[in-house]
Amino acid sequence: MSRARSPRRPRLIVPVPLGLAPGLALGLALAGCGSVPSAGPAPVSTATALPAPTTATAPPTVAATPSGTPSGKPSVTSSASASARPSARVSTRPSSTAGSGGATSHPVIVIDPGHSGxxxxxxxxxxxxxxxxxxxxEMREVFDVSSCVAAGLRSDGYRVLLTKAHESSSVSLTxxxxxxxxxxAALAISVHDDHSQGPTFQAVYSQLGLTVDGRHHAMWRGRGSHRTVFDQPSVARASDRAARLIARARSRAEGRPVRLAEENFAGRPPLEPGNLALVQLLTHRPWVYNELGARAGGSTTSELTVAQETAYAQGLLDGAEAAVPNGDRSPATRASLGRCLAARR
Ligand SMILES: [Zn+2]
Incomplete structure (x- = not known):
């Protein structure tokens, strides 16, 4: 396996005074990754697999929003109006394409390693x-995990795209x-970890969110006229089904509970307020966002062990394949994950 990054080396953590180096200050302020869950853990219950992949599908199209939207390529449309709480909506027609991923035997899975160089x-x-x-x-760890999960999926017959070519690539969420x-894509999964959170924090976020009093509420980001609601019910349901399967697979592989949760971006400028990762808001495909509590003891900088990375990768691989079954799950693929991750050190 070729190595996509330089070998790991000890890292110095240097305090950065506030007001200096905006990029660095931003990085520090957000070092908790994206992982402030709200609401309590939801039980991971029995879930069904995503719809079986079908033959090539038409591109998602944009359905009418409250203000009407031209059809055509996917877009985020604003419905800024005189309403008291203007909301844009990210919307597609209720789509039978959610969960389909192109050719029957080779569904597409997108893996999204967190963060930019x-x-x-x-x-x-x-x-x-x-x-x-x-x-x-985090960025090194999740790129390695993503790369090895991608290799595993490919060896099991999936087509896989990574959203980053290299660990240091900078790619907007859009x-x-x-x-x-x-x-x-039949499914996309974001891969993150959080060194400010201990091992009891293991979370999976869907585009459907959690139920409150038996009901789902809006999944959204932004304030004022920029407030944007995720309004693709079939995609949200597919995301929820996949999230449950991934949470279950991760729980098994990691040997600890991995829960469905919901994010809370309030009070974390410059991040937009809301409860859904931006990449999940902007897409038209089912997307599951993963966080792994990575703090070791009192250290927020100790790297994950190969065994921890392997367990994370195993759960993601098993969960993705359960969510998008293609009938080819090789034990050899699982055995190769540890070797793949060890080779990237
Ligand atoms: Zn992150």
Whole structure:
């Protein structure tokens, strides 16, 4: 296995004074990754697999929003109006394409390793701030895990795209979402870990969110006229089904509970407030966002062990294949994960 990055080396953690180096300050402020869950853990219950992949599908299209939307390529449309709480909606027609991934025997899975090599910020078409930043040691770890899960999926007959070519690549969240959309991915999974959180924090986030009093609520980001609601029910349901399967597989592989949870971006500027990862909001494909509590003892900088990375990779591989079955799950693929991750050190 070729190595996509330089060998790991001891890292110095240097305090950065506030007001200096905006990119660094941003990185520090966000070092907790994206992992402030809200609400309690939800039980991981029996779930069904995503719809079986079908033959090539048409691109997702945009359904009418409250203000009406031209059909055509996926877009985020604003419905800024005189309403008291204007909301844009990311919307597709209720789609039979959710969960389909192209050719029957080779479904597409997109793997999204968290973070970018440099701090980047732009605006989505709807005016939401699209922010990404480096975060080590997480960025190295999740790129390795993602690369080895990708290798495993490919050896089991899947077509796999990574949203980053290299660990140090900088790719906006908008572009990451587009990669999955263009590929008509059956499933996309974001891979993160969080060194500010201990091992009891293991989370999986879907585009459906959690139920409150038996009901689902809006999944959204942004404030004022930029407030954007995820309004793709069939995609959200497919994401929820996949999230449950991935949570179960990760629980088994990691030997500890991995729970469905919901994010809370309130009070974390420059991140937009809301409860859904931006990449999940912007896409038209089922997307599951994973976090792994990675703190070791009192250290927030100790790297994951190969065994920990392997367990994470195993759960992601098993969960993705359960969510998008293609009838070919090789034990050899699982055995190779540890070798793959060890080789990347
Ligand atoms: Zn992260």
């Amino acid at each position: 440099r701090s980047i910020r732009s605006r989505t078409v709807n005016g939401l701030l699209d922010v990404d930043y480096p975060n080590q040691p 572009e990451r979402a587009r990669i999955a959309d263009r590929a008509h």
